Amino acid sequence: MKRRLVSLSGTMVLGLGLGLAHADDIDAAARIAAQRVAVGTCATCHGPQGHSLSPKFPVLAGQHAKYLVAQLQAFKAQTRGDPDALGYMWGMAAPLNEELMTSLADYYSRQTPIAGPTGGAALITRGKDIYQNGDSAAGIPPCGGCHGAAAAGTDDFPRLAGQHVQYVMKQLRSFQNNMRNVAVMHGVARGLQLNDMEAVATYLQALGP
Ligand code: HEC
Ligand code: HEC
Incomplete structure (x- = not known):
């Protein structure tokens, strides 16, 4: 009886852990890999930490991870089809696997967003x-x-x-x-x-x- 209880609570803890984990189950190696791609490749257009300097390229800093993953999947599947998506992002997303998409999205969602310039x-x-x-x-x-x-x-x-x-x-x-x-x-x-x-x-x- 005692053993049964112990193993039951073990399962519950595991279940809870999985439910809460989400972004936290990205391991250290995946985080480092994402940061390397972000700094080495994506930053050319999206700027340092996703603070893009050119208005042609969207700011990614502070964007929600779930939305970012969905967009990367849509570029890869070629279903987001506006001309700049096709011209710039279809090729960028093609080699990304699910794990790298998730960790890149996590990386950008953790960057602090800032206000842009004020207009009229x-x-x-x-x-x-x-x-x-x-x-x-x-x-x-x-x-x-x-x-x-x-x-x-x-x-x-x-x-x-x-x-x-x-x-x-x-x-x-x-x-x-x-x-x-x-x-x-x-x-x-x-x-x-x-x-x-x-x-x-x-x-x-x-x-x-
Ligand atoms: C050569 C320039 C360039 C590079 C490099 C680049 N992007 Fe992009 N990215 C763009 C452009 C342009 C758009 C806007 C496409 C459009 O207008 O629909 C975009 C859009 C996006 C979006 C959609 C943002 C939104 O708000 O909907 C995501 C996510 C994204 N890029 C992620 C990445 C990641 C991750 C990398 C690196 C693997 C990367 N990009 C590399 C040019 C680039
Ligand atoms: C009924 C809900 C809803 C309303 C109201 C709405 N939006 Fe959206 N909007 C969305 C969704 C969902 C998306 C993401 C689309 C996708 O999955 O590509 C989106 C995406 C966008 C994007 C693209 C963001 C990016 O990073 O590429 C812009 C810009 C935008 N909305 C502007 C507006 C503006 C401006 C208004 C008001 C005039 C507005 N939205 C009203 C649901 C809404």
Whole structure:
């Protein structure tokens, strides 16, 4: 009876450990391998620790790991098909295996995000209004409903705070014309005019962690 209890609690501890582990089950060797690839390869475009300097390349610092893995898988499967995804990331993702994707995502999600440059006040005011309230006449829902009040994102919705204006606008246009084919964001972006895309992107770029 006593032995049975002991082994039962052993199983429970193991089960709990597995349930909680997640990012912590990335071993030291995998972490080092990911850091080497991040510094040696990805940083060329995505910058040191994922703080990309060129607005053509998205900031990865502080992005959610689950979202990052999903994007790397989509590049590898060639289902994220906007022109820059095809031109830059299909080739980058092709040689990555699941373990390296998971540890690269973990690496970037642990980097501290920062606010980007501030843009024009009128754009920010309009952008904040769209972000918080949407535009019901144009059929645009409030962005914050999914991406969070401070645009910090969640496991299921990407972080947008601090992202480059140019990259955000490019993605919104790709969702609109379905080159990046995601039904939910197609619905959101369908009614967005170019000046409103710029406004909401300008608002987002200046947001810090
Ligand atoms: C030669 C430049 C270049 C290199 C090197 C590069 N990337 Fe990218 N990456 C891009 C571009 C450009 C995009 C944006 C694609 C688009 O517009 O859809 C991107 C997008 C991404 C995204 C999607 C981000 C988001 O917010 O949706 C992830 C994740 C990513 N890259 C990870 C990596 C990783 C990991 C590496 C290293 C193995 C890497 N990239 C190397 C250019 C590069
Ligand atoms: C109903 C939920 C929902 C709403 C509302 C929403 N989004 Fe999204 N958004 C998503 C999801 C889900 C994704 C991830 C798409 C994917 O898997 O590629 C996303 C992705 C994005 C991306 C791409 C991020 C990146 O790193 O590439 C941008 C930019 C974006 N949303 C902007 C907005 C803006 C601006 C609004 C408001 C006008 C908005 N979203 C409203 C769900 C939503």
